[in-house]
Amino acid sequence: MNQELRKKIGQLFMVGFDALEVNPHITRQIQEQKVGGIILFRRNVQSPEQVAALCRNLQEINAAVSDIPLLISIDQEGGMVMRVEQGVTPIPAAMAFQAAGSVQECEQLSRISGDEMRQIGINMILAPVLDVNNNPLNPVIGVRAYGEDPDTVIKYGMAAMRGLQSAGVITTAKHFPGHGDTSTDSHYSMSLVPHGRERLDAMELPPFNAAIAQGVHAIMTAHVVFPAIESEPDLPATLSKAVLTDLLRGELKFNGVIISDCLEMAAISDGVGVTQGALATLQAGADIALISHLEARQQVAIDAVVEAALSGTISMERIDDAYQRVQQLKQITAVSEWRNAPIKPVGLMQPEALALAKKVQKAALRVQGDFRPLNLQLPVTLITLEVRLRSEVDEAVVARNKEARSSMLPALLEAGVNVREFALSSEAKDADVAAAIAFAEGAQQIVLQTYNAMLVLGQQQLLAALPHDKMWLVAGRLPYDLDLAPNAQGRLAAYGCRPAALTPVVEKLIGA
Numbered sequence: 001m002n003q004e005l006r007k008k009i010g011q012l013f014m015v016g017f018d019a020l021e022v023n024p025h026i027t028r029q030i031q032e033q034k035v036g037g038i039i040l041f042r043r044n045v046q047s048p049e050q051v052a053a054l055c056r057n058l059q060e061i062n063a064a065v066s067d068i069p070l071l072i073s074i075d076q077e078g079g080m081v082m083r084v085e086q087g088v089t090p091i092p093a094a095m096a097f098q099a100a101g102s103v104q105e106c107e108q109l110s111r112i113s114g115d116e117m118r119q120i121g122i123n124m125i126l127a128p129v130l131d132v133n134n135n136p137l138n139p140v141i142g143v144r145a146y147g148e149d150p151d152t153v154i155k156y157g158m159a160a161m162r163g164l165q166s167a168g169v170i171t172t173a174k175h176f177p178g179h180g181d182t183s184t185d186s187h188y189s190m191s192l193v194p195h196g197r198e199r200l201d202a203m204e205l206p207p208f209n210a211a212i213a214q215g216v217h218a219i220m221t222a223h224v225v226f227p228a229i230e231s232e233p234d235l236p237a238t239l240s241k242a243v244l245t246d247l248l249r250g251e252l253k254f255n256g257v258i259i260s261d262c263l264e265m266a267a268i269s270d271g272v273g274v275t276q277g278a279l280a281t282l283q284a285g286a287d288i289a290l291i292s293h294l295e296a297r298q299q300v301a302i303d304a305v306v307e308a309a310l311s312g313t314i315s316m317e318r319i320d321d322a323y324q325r326v327q328q329l330k331q332i333t334a335v336s337e338w339r340n341a342p343i344k345p346v347g348l349m350q351p352e353a354l355a356l357a358k359k360v361q362k363a364a365l366r367v368q369g370d371f372r373p374l375n376l377q378l379p380v381t382l383i384t385l386e387v388r389l390r391s392e393v394d395e396a397v398v399a400r401n402k403e404a405r406s407s408m409l410p411a412l413l414e415a416g417v418n419v420r421e422f423a424l425s426s427e428a429k430d431a432d433v434a435a436a437i438a439f440a441e442g443a444q445q446i447v448l449q450t451y452n453a454m455l456v457l458g459q460q461q462l463l464a465a466l467p468h469d470k471m472w473l474v475a476g477r478l479p480y481d482l483d484l485a486p487n488a489q490g491r492l493a494a495y496g497c498r499p500a501a502l503t504p505v506v507e508k509l510i511g512a
Helices: 002-010 024-031 048-063 094-100 103-119 150-166 197-202 206-213 241-251 274-284 295-311 316-329 351-364 399-404 409-414 430-440 457-465 479-484 499-509
Strands: 013-015 037-040 071-074 076-078 170-176 218-221 257-259 289-291 380-386 419-425 446-450 471-475 490-493
Touching (some): 002 295, 013 295, 103 351, 150 206, 241 274, 380 409, 380 430, 446 457, 471 479, 479 490
Parallel strands (some): 013 037, 013 289, 037 071, 170 218
């Protein structure tokens, strides 16, 4: 009984590990804990060929102990949130599609991205993001959202869904019931959406209703408190039966798989804890508990759910219901026929796909207010705020991919610009800000690339200290940064700071 129960409960867990190849951690989780799903991050990625080999090995190890294939998932949203970046078509951030104004191209590029992921063995895409970013102070969604009103999010979000679905991969709408109108990041603390039900029905829920109507395969929960739905204070949607069962299953009639957001995020781990979070999310109505990092947490959580099932704390009916939904999800061809995925991926980064991505990214470039190009006869001082601390969303580019830094330096040098750079962490600590100001002293032309400056006091202090009559401001993520320097010589936003997004910025700066 225990072994059969463990196999069943293992299917309700998705876990991550830190390695480019199969390691003892993930092997134990597959062989002993019988997990049904794996999540990959940038830490697992070196190249498409390496990811394809990794996915194949994971499935083969699993096939030796189970006839139920693995879900292999990834956050491949586009923009900053692309875990596989080298060797695949660069997909613009969600908000860039709105800026470029092409729903059809959003669908096309989503299909291309989904097809590339399927070819390298990934069968579940944790996208599209259907949050409505109607709060400019939101630190975690921002350009990951397709827009700032529900109609725009529906228009582009459903196009992205159609594209991914036509590629044959599992689509996952997130973060239900909506993470857009929060001013805190649930990776670090609990978030709250205080509005009444009428407002939720008008703003947060319509994109998810549209996704359900279009046949979305899975929906990911938000670690956000919704007092209009859940009466218990401080109980986030991920752990709320009122949200997951009564609202999502009952009112909205969603019959697909509900997956929690990562239970190691501080909103859960610093609250009820990962183990209790896993049990509570399954009791609330989730079908998959996601634990992305630590093996000890993964193992203890699975053991706890097994014990809870044996003691009756969680009903077998609830376990069976979740298990059946996961098995139904795994009937999708990309999962069930994993052996048909090419051992070596072919057809990635097709010229037409690259041209389309470049066209959209260029069309998305936003120029705010007056603009004059750089004087190429004069030297340029580039100051770059870059992500150096890893989070679930923003993954610092590892050292082996120095050429893929979120910096305009390579493109400016290639264009023949006489440029020197000072790079500092987006946290903008006092000492780094002082050093950047000193570096820029006497500069004839300054290009400052921010990263969510409107949320970081140190970046605002840096902006205020630089001479705006000699400064060009590039918003490296949130376009709202542009409002911080109305007198800059040029203000540009491309909804991201990956190399593909920065190319049209540099072209504009140099007057190309």
